[in-house]
Amino acid sequence: MGAMKVIYPGSFDPPTNGHFDIMNRAAAIFEELEIVIADNPQKKYLFSADERFEMITTMVAEYPNVQVTIWRGLIVDFAEKIGAKVILRGVRALSDFDYEFELSMMNRALNPRIETLFMPTDQKYFVLRSSGIKEVAMFGGDISEMVPTIVEQKLLARIGKQTQQT
Numbered sequence: 773m774g775a776m777k778v779i780y781p782g783s784f785d786p787p788t789n790g791h792f793d794i795m796n797r798a799a800a801i802f803e804e805l806e807i808v809i810a811d812n813p814q815k816k817y818l819f820s821a822d823e824r825f826e827m828i829t830t831m832v833a834e835y836p837n838v839q840v841t842i843w844r845g846l847i848v849d850f851a852e853k854i855g856a857k858v859i860l861r862g863v864r865a866l867s868d869f870d871y872e873f874e875l876s877m878m879n880r881a882l883n884p885r886i887e888t889l890f891m892p893t894d895q896k897y898f899v900l901r902s903s904g905i906k907e908v909a910m911f912g913g914d915i916s917e918m919v920p921t922i923v924e925q926k927l928l929a930r931i932g933k934q935t936q937q938t
């Protein structure tokens with residue numbers, strides 16, 4: 773068996789301290805962690821795939837066993853392509869579970885050789901979600917405890933620009 777690879781996919785629009793906690797914990801147990809930035813042409817993002825890539829790359833710069841990729845396709849196809857057998861997803865409240873369970877069933881139907889594993893969030897990050905953080909930033913709230921510094925800077929710059937436009 774080759775090195776135990778895991779992929780952690782998500783929109784990461786933007787990445788939060790909750791995502792970062794999952795990345796840290798996964799990097800400590802798996803030999804290789806591949807963070808996959810999903811870029812779905814049907815979805816509207818605040819940050820482009822390249823911008824999300826830049827933020828996450830900065831966040832994990834010190835980790836020798838972590839890589840970041842942008843993928844515009846099915847996650848199970850990416851897993852198959854790089855020889856990863858595990859998809860990792862983070863879960864917060866029970867409300868996440870509904871969606872995550874369904875997604876895992878879908879992925880299993882698409883490719884039964886790939887397993888989904890769930891990692892529960894640390895209680896410190898229980899309420900953190902990208903959409904909520906964008907809203908807090910929009911209304912001028914303090915997000916410094918919710919996202920890494922690089923993300924805070926990008927978010928404030930982006931929102932500042934948007935406010936000027938209107």
Ligand code: ADP
Nearest residue numbers: 781782783784785790791861862863893897900
């Ligand atoms: P998606 O848009 O693919 O649902 P997100 O970018 O919102 O993904 O999140 C990627 C993964 O990280 C998902 O599995 C999500 O449940 C998980 N996640 C999001 N926020 C947190 C958090 N605060 N703690 C732990 N896991 C989280």
